[in-house]
Amino acid sequence: MGVAIRETVELQTCGHYIGGQWVYSASDQWFQTANPATGETLAQFSRGTEDDVRRAIDAAEAAFPAWKRTPAPKRALILLKAAMIMTERKDELGALVSAEMGKVIAEGRGDVQEAIDFLEYIAGEGRRMYGETTPSELPDKFCMTVRQPLGVVGCITPWNFPIAIPIWKLGAALVTGNTVVFKPAEQTPLCMAKITEVFEEAGLPAGVLNVVYGFGEDAGAEVVANPRVKAISFTGGVETGRIVYTSAAKHLKPVELELGGKNPQIVMDDANLDLALDGVLFGAFGTAGQRCTATSRLLLHEAVYDAFMDRLVTAVEALRVGNPLDPGVDVGPVINDEAGERIMDFIASGKREATLITGGERLTGGDYDQGFYIQPTIFATEHGTRISQQEIFGPVLSVIKVRSYEEAVAIANDIEYGLSSSIYTKDVNRAFQAVQDLEAGITYINAPTIGAEVHLPFGGTKNTGNGGREAGSAAIDEFTEIKTVFVDYSNRLQKAQIDG
Ligand code: ADP
Numbered sequence: 097m098g099v100a101i102r103e104t105v106e107l108q109t110c111g112h113y114i115g116g117q118w119v120y121s122a123s124d125q126w127f128q129t130a131n132p133a134t135g136e137t138l139a140q141f142s143r144g145t146e147d148d149v150r151r152a153i154d155a156a157e158a159a160f161p162a163w164k165r166t167p168a169p170k171r172a173l174i175l176l177k178a179a180m181i182m183t184e185r186k187d188e189l190g191a192l193v194s195a196e197m198g199k200v201i202a203e204g205r206g207d208v209q210e211a212i213d214f215l216e217y218i219a220g221e222g223r224r225m226y227g228e229t230t231p232s233e234l235p236d237k238f239c240m241t242v243r244q245p246l247g248v249v250g251c252i253t254p255w256n257f258p259i260a261i262p263i264w265k266l267g268a269a270l271v272t273g274n275t276v277v278f279k280p281a282e283q284t285p286l287c288m289a290k291i292t293e294v295f296e297e298a299g300l301p302a303g304v305l306n307v308v309y310g311f312g313e314d315a316g317a318e319v320v321a322n323p324r325v326k327a328i329s330f331t332g333g334v335e336t337g338r339i340v341y342t343s344a345a346k347h348l349k350p351v352e353l354e355l356g357g358k359n360p361q362i363v364m365d366d367a368n369l370d371l372a373l374d375g376v377l378f379g380a381f382g383t384a385g386q387r388c389t390a391t392s393r394l395l396l397h398e399a400v401y402d403a404f405m406d407r408l409v410t411a412v413e414a415l416r417v418g419n420p421l422d423p424g425v426d427v428g429p430v431i432n433d434e435a436g437e438r439i440m441d442f443i444a445s446g447k448r449e450a451t452l453i454t455g456g457e458r459l460t461g462g463d464y465d466q467g468f469y470i471q472p473t474i475f476a477t478e479h480g481t482r483i484s485q486q487e488i489f490g491p492v493l494s495v496i497k498v499r500s501y502e503e504a505v506a507i508a509n510d511i512e513y514g515l516s517s518s519i520y521t522k523d524v525n526r527a528f529q530a531v532q533d534l535e536a537g538i539t540y541i542n543a544p545t546i547g548a549e550v551h552l553p554f555g556g557t558k559n560t561g562n563g564g565r566e567a568g569s570a571a572i573d574e575f576t577e578i579k580t581v582f583v584d585y586s587n588r589l590q591k592a593q594i595d596g
Contacts, residue, residue: 115155116302144310159303172222236586245273258287357515379544436468439490450477514557
């Protein structure tokens with residue numbers, strides 16, 4: 097993605113949002129956002145520098161005391177208003193998600209709906225945000241915990257859910273009373289600009305949300321490294337996650353990491369095969385495989401292997417690849433050429449180390465030349481190959497034959513990631529055994545590896561993260577500190593562990 101100079105391009109230009117003002121970077125550097133399906137440039141953005149991030153932190157620090165003092169139910173009302181505005185604008189925002197990120201329109205609208213759902217859910221925390229009360233070991237003494245905001249928090253997000261993921265972070269950070277410096281993905285800044293507009297219209301006070309557009313190595317890195325930012329919420333790749341975690345560690349700064357996945361769907365010999373087929377189609381090829389929860393490994397029991405593979409190949413070859421704004425299309429382009437080349441490199445190694453069953457080519461000619469479109473691809477492979485071990489983030493499925501439940505679980509777990517997992521079986525005992533055995537933050541029974549619901553915690557084990565969870569009740573833990581409070585109303589000095 098090139099950096100353009102403002103004067104040379106007639107385009108919608110967008111500045112950062114700092115202290116309630118839309119401002120350009122002093123650097124006068126720009127970058128563009130484009131439609132992955134057509135190559136059309138959608139807008140150009142001021143490219144944020146470390147200085148811009150520091151200005152954003154100034155604004156967030158200045159806004160923090162008043163926002164912290166605003167009663168949580170009042171903060172929540174602004175989130176509800178934002179949810180209402182997003183509901184009114186759902187069609188427009190959904191189309192923008194498709195246009196800027198490339199997912200098909202039904203999923204673009206789903207991205208927006210997920211954001212609305214989360215705002216509605218998390219607004220309820222404005223009247224909950226529970227602490228604990230507990231008896232004291234001493235008479236006339238009261239013990240409790242209260243939750244307090246962290247201060248200025250930093251949020252850094254990827255491009256694949258350009259509305260939902262920012263809102264997961266933002267909704268939770270705001271209702272709990274933090275002020276925010278936000279660095280969205282450089283591939284989808286326009287979606288973040290629309291989110292910002294929504295919050296502005298909803299009445300969010302100036303300085304509570306500050307958005308700096310730009311790239312990871314300068315703007316993103318400064319958000320993480322600056323000691324005035326008290327916590328980081330990051331979703332992205334595992335290598336970037338390591339850099340972020342290491343940088344934040346210098347200030348002992350809490351970091352929530354949501355990283356990659358290599359998610360297995362197990363199909364047992366007693367599975368409802370129609371259901372399992374629908375599941376793997378959606379799980380593997382929805383969003384062109386560009387979800388951290390995408391099904392990238394199908395662990396297929398040998399008893400159903402041949403029959404299931406035949407049906408799977410027929411169904412995959414019937415998927416329509418094309419412009420995501422066309423409602424008849426099932427699979428859109430991948431985000432950009434760089435990602436496309438990386439996926440094609442995985443496909444090339446798959447062709448060497450495994451058996452290509454279908455797909456395996458970049459689509460070219462006509463409209464396909466405007467973006468990077470890849471055929472939905474299936475490999476039959478042994479466990480342990482590169483394609484079956486590394487996250488591809490594209491429409492590529494590795495199918496591995498298994499002889500037993502035990503072997504399926506062993507292979508499912510023999511991986512560096514642990515985000516999502518799924519098993520199709522009619523045996524209730526086996527289903528619960530899988531809940532116990534699969535090493536992942538999420539397990540679905542008779543459903544694909546994708547499809548998180550916002551009121552449940554989301555996150556993974558192993559290299560998928562650092563143990564935290566987003567969404568659900570866990571969202572509040574991420575953005576609050578617990579203060580333990582003792583109220584002694586005895587009117588004398590009481591000594592814990594010593595008196596009595
Ligand atoms: P993806 O592969 O999904 O693009 P990345 O991990 O590269 O994932 O990017 C996710 C987010 O992290 C983006 O907003 C990106 O700009 C940001 N980012 C990249 N490098 C850094 C870094 N060194 N420090 C902070 N943020 C970064």
